[in-house]
Amino acid sequence: MKFIIAIIKPFKLDEVREALGAIGVAGMTVSEVKGFGRQKGQTEIYRGAEYSTNMLPKVKIEVAAPDDLTDQIVETIQQTASTEAIGDGKIFVLDLASAVRIRTGESGDTAL
Amino acid sequence: MGPVMGRVPNTALGRELTRTSEKGESTMIRKILCGAGALGTSLFAATAAFAQEATTAATEAAAAASAVATEAAATATETAAAAATTLIKAPDAAAMAGMVNKGDVSWMLISTVIVLMMSVPALALFYGGLVRAKNMLSVLMQVFMIASLMGIMWCVVGYSIAFTSGGDNHFFGTLDKAFLMGVDSTTFGATFSNNVYLPEIVFVVFQMTFAMITPALIVGAFAERIKFSSLLIFCVLWSLVVYYPMAHMVWYWAGPDFLADAPTDAGLLWGWGALDFAGGTVVHINAGIAGLVGCIMVGKRTGYPKEPMPPHSLVMTMIGASLLWVGWFGFNAGSNLEANAVTAVAVINTMVATCAAAVAWTLVEQLHHGKPSLLGAVTGAVAGLVAITPAAGLGAPMTSIVLGLVVSPICYLFVASIKPKLGYDDSLDVFGVHCIGGIVGAIATGIVASPALGGQGVFDYTVFPAAFDPSTYSISGQVVTQIKAVLFTLAWSGIGSAVLYFIIDKTMGLRPSVEEEQQGLDLTSHGERAYNM
Numbered sequence: 045m046k047f048i049i050a051i052i053k054p055f056k057l058d059e060v061r062e063a064l065g066a067i068g069v070a071g072m073t074v075s076e077v078k079g080f081g082r083q084k085g086q087t088e089i090y091r092g093a094e095y096s097t098n099m100l101p102k103v104k105i106e107v108a109a110p111d112d113l114t115d116q117i118v119e120t121i122q123q124t125a126s127t128e129a130i131g132d133g134k135i136f137v138l139d140l141a142s143a144v145r146i147r148t149g150e151s152g153d154t155a156l
Numbered sequence: 157m158g159p160v161m162g163r164v165p166n167t168a169l170g171r172e173l174t175r176t177s178e179k180g181e182s183t184m185i186r187k188i189l190c191g192a193g194a195l196g197t198s199l200f201a202a203t204a205a206f207a208q209e210a211t212t213a214a215t216e217a218a219a220a221a222s223a224v225a226t227e228a229a230a231t232a233t234e235t236a237a238a239a240a241t242t243l244i245k246a247p248d249a250a251a252m253a254g255m256v257n258k259g260d261v262s263w264m265l266i267s268t269v270i271v272l273m274m275s276v277p278a279l280a281l282f283y284g285g286l287v288r289a290k291n292m293l294s295v296l297m298q299v300f301m302i303a304s305l306m307g308i309m310w311c312v313v314g315y316s317i318a319f320t321s322g323g324d325n326h327f328f329g330t331l332d333k334a335f336l337m338g339v340d341s342t343t344f345g346a347t348f349s350n351n352v353y354l355p356e357i358v359f360v361v362f363q364m365t366f367a368m369i370t371p372a373l374i375v376g377a378f379a380e381r382i383k384f385s386s387l388l389i390f391c392v393l394w395s396l397v398v399y400y401p402m403a404h405m406v407w408y409w410a411g412p413d414f415l416a417d418a419p420t421d422a423g424l425l426w427g428w429g430a431l432d433f434a435g436g437t438v439v440h441i442n443a444g445i446a447g448l449v450g451c452i453m454v455g456k457r458t459g460y461p462k463e464p465m466p467p468h469s470l471v472m473t474m475i476g477a478s479l480l481w482v483g484w485f486g487f488n489a490g491s492n493l494e495a496n497a498v499t500a501v502a503v504i505n506t507m508v509a510t511c512a513a514a515v516a517w518t519l520v521e522q523l524h525h526g527k528p529s530l531l532g533a534v535t536g537a538v539a540g541l542v543a544i545t546p547a548a549g550l551g552a553p554m555t556s557i558v559l560g561l562v563v564s565p566i567c568y569l570f571v572a573s574i575k576p577k578l579g580y581d582d583s584l585d586v587f588g589v590h591c592i593g594g595i596v597g598a599i600a601t602g603i604v605a606s607p608a609l610g611g612q613g614v615f616d617y618t619v620f621p622a623a624f625d626p627s628t629y630s631i632s633g634q635v636v637t638q639i640k641a642v643l644f645t646l647a648w649s650g651i652g653s654a655v656l657y658f659i660i661d662k663t664m665g666l667r668p669s670v671e672e673e674q675q676g677l678d679l680t681s682h683g684e685r686a687y688n689m
Contacts, residue, residue, distance in 0.1 A: 088466060089525055089527070089529065090466055090467055090529075090531055091531060091532070091535060091571050091572055091585060092524075092568070092571060092572020092573065092576070093461075093572075093576070095464040095466055097464070
């Protein structure tokens with residue numbers, strides 16, 4: 045099992061969710077996050093006071109997947125979330141030791 | 157029952173309308189009829205003379221015509237004199253009761269409640285949106301509590317200090333009406349027209365809303381870092397030492413039916429001839445300078461200016477500013493105390509000056525930063541409202557637009573350039589918008605009130621009935637008077653406020669601890685948070 049963390053541009057979320065749904069991903073966790081990378085920040089001006097914000101809003105998607113689906117998921121996210129501009133985000137893949145479905149107590153791939 | 161109160165002299169338009177509609181209607185009609193009669197007779201006579209081609213006859217006819225005309229004129233004069241004598245000098249309460257107009261009363265009660273709306277929620281939301289989310293409730297609570305406390309204070313002593321005669325003391329009134337003693341539904345207050353009265357209670361509650369919002373304006377200057385209890389004590393003392401006396405000095409006078417007999421029975425600045433239609437000095441300069449002194453004496457917010465402190469909800473700020481705009485019609489046009497043509501002048505001036513100032517601020521931002529911001533537009537609108545306040549019923553629509561266009565760049569300069577250079581932390585720009593905008597408006601009032609520029613001019617209330625002579629208005633003279641009034645207000649409120657801040661700082665302390673400030677005043681002062689999401 046793998047644990048996939050993807051940081052993407054917020055407006056790409058719906059597209060990514062649909063594409064993942066189409067290849068059989070049954071669930072995911074989404075959070076609004078802030079961060080910075082190579083993309084420059086923005087300047088906000090309030091009554092002449094300038095604030096440059098270098099933390100930009102992003103969306104973090106977390107998906108736990110069986111090994112055989114992992115490559116397809118990563119590829120789908122990469123292709124769907126890309127705008128070919130800096131700031132499109134990153135995808136991280138981690139090994140996942142175990143998973144348990146709380147309702148039934150099932151574990152392993154069947155819990156995903 | 158004596159006269160109660162006063163305000164800047166009213167205008168020609170208002171007075172003329174009042175007279176013709178209420179007192180002189182029949183006189184006017186008769187004048188017109190008499191005139192037509194005389195004209196008709198002389199035309200008839202002239203035609204007859206021409207037909208007869210007889211010099212003698214013509215002369216006779218002309219004489220006859222002129223006799224008729226003279227007679228008509230005499231009748232008109234007589235009628236006018238008769239109408240004038242129907243105005244009662246120094247009426248007693250029983251007579252005043254018959255001089256109350258239901259339209260005026262309705263308008264003033266509506267104005268009263270919409271001025272309350274300016275404090276809560278308008279000002280509270282306008283300010284609240286501008287602070288960080290952790291201090292949202294503290295600002296709302298400060299404005300709400302100040303408004304509530306000041307309402308009580310106004311009944312206890314405020315009204316009495318502001319609107320009773322001080323005799324030879326022109327700085328403040330007496331305690332004769334403390335606890336509203338002697339004020340009930342059978343007492344009346346003067347307006348700006350001879351023989352037009354309001355129930356005194358109407359005036360008390362209308363003016364109460366001004367006393368409620370003025371100290372609340374100050375909180376923007378030291379928002380996010382003030383101790384709640386100290387703030388309330390400050391506001392109570394400030395209203396006693398600064399606001400009530402200023403209101404007395406600018407707005408108290410004996411009233412149009414009484415001033416002729418007691419020409420010195422007026423507040424100090426009123427006596428100077430300073431014009432302040434709805435509170436440029438008493439409300440905005442007064443609160444604005446108290447804000448500046450306050451933000452300096454309280455000190456900067458922890459982290460200012462290094463830490464970003466962006467507004468947490470400009471949506472709230474926009475809602476607040478828009479409600480302020482609506483409420484301001486009660487503030488400015490209600491200050492005419494009657495529902496007449498001058499009231500309408502104040503409404504249109506308040507409307508267009510605000511439009512112009514919002515446009516001007518937006519343009520300045522577009523030129524300076526390349527982006528027109530919503531915060532800029534609404535700040536400009538408030539600056540325009542502030543600037544038109546002293547001139548509302550005195551200027552004309554087009555001069556009001558010019559005033560609106562002028563005030564925004566000046567306020568912008570203070571807010572965006574001078575404030576950062578001098579380094580004081582006026583969190584929400586109370587000084588830059590209210591004090592500077594108030595000063596621009598107060599001085600400009602001396603210009604736009606000129607009848608030569610379509611303004612309403614000033615009335616001479618030292619004669620009975622009040623007289624209006626537009627030719628006596630001097631722009632330069634009035635501007636000098638206005639500047640004197642501005643300087644006096646800056647000094648009175650600046651010094652008075654500084655003393656009060658100093659005393660409170662040494663006794664109770666003005667600030668919460670740094671930890672409390674960093675955690676946010678909502679949790680540390682009030683034990684709740686604005687958004688539980």
